[in-house]
Amino acid sequence: MYSLVFRTVILRLDPERAHRVAVRGFRYGRVPLAVAHALRILPAARHAQPVRAMGIDFPAPLGLAAGMDKNAEAVAGLVATGFGFVEVGTVTARAQPGNPRPRSWRELDVKGLRNQMGFNNEGADAVARRLQRLRSTRRGRAAIVGVNIGKTKATAPEDAAVDYAYSARVLAPYADYLVVNVSSPNTPGLRDLQSTEALRPILERTRAAADEARTGVRVPLLVKIAPDLADEDVDAVADLALALGLDGIVATNTTVAHDRGPGGLSGPPVRARALDVVHRLRARVGEKLTIVGVGGVSTAADAQALIDAGADLVQAYTGFVYGGPGWPARINGALVPRGRSPREPSDALSR
């Protein structure tokens, strides 16, 4: 059904317009989605296995990666599709329009996407207000929401730590976890912040700001890295994360290692390197950090491979675009979290 809609409707829309329509659909679609689940039009996520990580009980291992719900407009609807959690953002300290259009392309031959959005978002204050409203409802409080923060384009690199800290202070009260994004290819100089000298003060100030904002509650803090980092740099970020007492690492963002035009490529072309990075990170950090694997998940086997390589949690963006609203529950229903054995055959058959 979704593949028909994808071919006949979605492909006719420019990708950014399709994205707007989808976010609006999920924003207003929580009730219809619930009805669709009840009528068994969509697979239910009730077979998903929970994961405990960073002191949080995630109802399922697969969550929505950052970038789709940049302004936290559609969290409840997205959770209703069967994602175990939703990472909103990237949110920057100040609102900004992002790069000029066009800035998003489908790469149909590889079932990928390419984008150079440039962190278009409404800014930390506006997103905080929206999350505050979300958290004022029972359903909104039950959703596991990560908040991904990035540097405002107009902020100079030397002021990056202050910029991230501002967002952390404003958004921590509503976040189950925070992610410092230093890996998007579409803000000039952002990825240079992955060097340990640049990253250390950003992570320290972000940690401090989150703690000031929420006394008595320690909001887990993660860092999101690029697949294009050299292996030694992956190790260096892992070592820094351990040294600073971070909670985890999200690996990976989109890749610039392609010749398809401007922007970062996502989907299957990122899969092998994301798997590699997850494996490397797990070998480096042992059980001390939570690893969130992301990149090229199209099937349950892809997600399971990330888990088997060491990811506690997985995320997807592109696979959801190509898979449609029934996709997250289907994938989550098939995943076996780390350290757990597959379900008994009789249980699996009853699905």
Ligand SMILES: Cc1cc2nc3c(=O)[nH]c(=O)nc-3n(C[C@H](O)[C@H](O)[C@H](O)COP(=O)(O)O)c2cc1C
């Ligand atoms: C259109 C688009 C926008 C994205 N925006 C963000 C973003 O704002 N922040 C971020 O950390 N990652 C962003 N990403 C990267 C995804 O979160 C994810 O790391 C990457 O796409 C690899 O996963 P995938 O292959 O499942 O898409 C974006 C990806 C796409 C395709």
